[in-house]
Amino acid sequence: MTRQEKIVKTSIIGIVVNLILVAFKATIGILVNSIAITLDAVNNLTDALSSIITIIGAKLAGKAPDKNHPYGYGRIEYFSSVIIAAIVLWAGITALMESWPKIFNPDVTSYTTVSLIIIAVAVVVKIVLGKYVKRVGENINSQALVASGSDALFDAILSLSTLIAAIISIFWHISLEGILGVIISIVIIKASIDMLRETVDSMIGSRVDSELSRKIKESICEVPGVYGAYDLSLHNYGPEDMQGSVHVEVDDTLSALEIHNLTRNIAIKIFEEFSIILTVGIYARNDKHHEIREDLEKIASEYEEVLEIHGFIVFEEMNLATFDIIVDFDADREKVKNEISDKIKQLHPQFNYIIIDDYDVSD
Incomplete structure (x- = not known):
């Protein structure tokens, strides 16, 4: 299965699960008059929409390079992540506007045993879904899937807090709906801002991961005749397409043919080990x-x-x-x-x- 197929499959699973949760939570939220559960349903709906955008982004990013875009379309995945972050931010702000008045004018909420069981099941489902999506995202280096998985795990915590608020309401008749809604809203807003910041950093060009940089240089220095590797510069054209350049220090007595063979061996070695296309320059050592x-x-x-x-x-x-x-x-x-x-x-x-x-x- 290709990387794109894994992203699509995982996202479809996320869409189906989230839509089921939306249906159950929205129904319960309306029946028991719970703003917290209703907002939780809205949050699941944005998760489903995010998965749809992830699929579209993966499809577009997988297009082959052409004359006008010789480096391919891989960076489209970053744009899809920005759109997802914007949707989540909008959901958080909307939720905050709905929740704030409920602190001062709480509604009467009447929970049922069935509603509590469904919320508890939703917590377990979100934990399982979050771990699965995040693990797949990490394995295939998909920023969008990792973000979706993390968001799902966080949703599980929020749903758990809703369940706790419901129990408090039943036994002590204290309404925490408004306060909980505000907390959920703030958490959603923060998550969207973090997601946006991480994606923008990737688009602008953030520092190369230090561990990756050291491993590449160590690998280059394993090649006989190389005294040192310097000036490593890497640029990504999507999560799975990285290119760059490096200078290596070699004896100034090498012939052009020897240098040609040396740099070619380095480029092949790095591509086989890291899937990075590397241009190799020379420092002469004397x-x-x-x-x-x-x-x-x-x-x-x-x-x-x-x-x-x-x-x-x-x-x-x-x-x-x-x-x-x-x-x-x-x-x-x-x-x-x-x-x-x-x-x-x-x-x-x-x-x-x-x-x-x-x-x-x-x-």
Whole structure:
């Protein structure tokens, strides 16, 4: 079964279960005059609608690349997640507007044994559904399914709170409908904002997962002839389509053919292990002036803001030495670079130094 088929199958299961819960909860909510149960039914309806949007998004995202969209349509899944978040936010705000007045003017609620049993069953069903959807989403890297699964587990907690409020109402004749409705509304609103923030981060381009970055670099360094992997940059064109680039440090004596074979082996290795298409660039390594490199690394170690120095190379015919530096985003980058440049020039004045500014985009 393909990833798209798994998303569709899981979403259909979610739709069917949620619609059944909507029918039962809405009926009970109206019969016993419970705003909390009615709002819980509305929340299940938005869950079903979210699953429908997830299916549509998965179908559209699965379209093959074409001339106008050579990277495919994978990012459509992010747009579907934004739509889902907006729907959930609307449901939360609507619920809040309905619930707030009930705190000051509570309605009389008459629960029945049948209504309580159905609410209890709904709690169990939502827990099972939530765990299933979330597990599938994690296995196939579907942000929308993970969000739906988490939301279902949270719904179970909200339904449980409704059940507790009903029991309190029966035994102590205290109405918590309005208060519970407001709490449910706030929870729904917060969940939608979190979902929206996570999706927008993916669309903008958030930091690469540090564990993934380290694993990729470690895998590259396992290739014979590679002294280090740097400047890893990854971009996603959907949850299952990631491409990027990296620089590797190799001996400056390698021929073009040897470099070609080396970079090709690295690209194939990373694709087989991580399903990532990687473009490999080269840093030439020459230990002839290793004393300068060692002094440079010692100077850099004095600065907590300096995360890494790499790509060091000396061009004797031009009396020039260059290297890349990664300085923390929060530091005064220019100040740090100038100080390091001055210090290394004092120790080895026979060369001019060019510092290439890199950014901390991984690890």
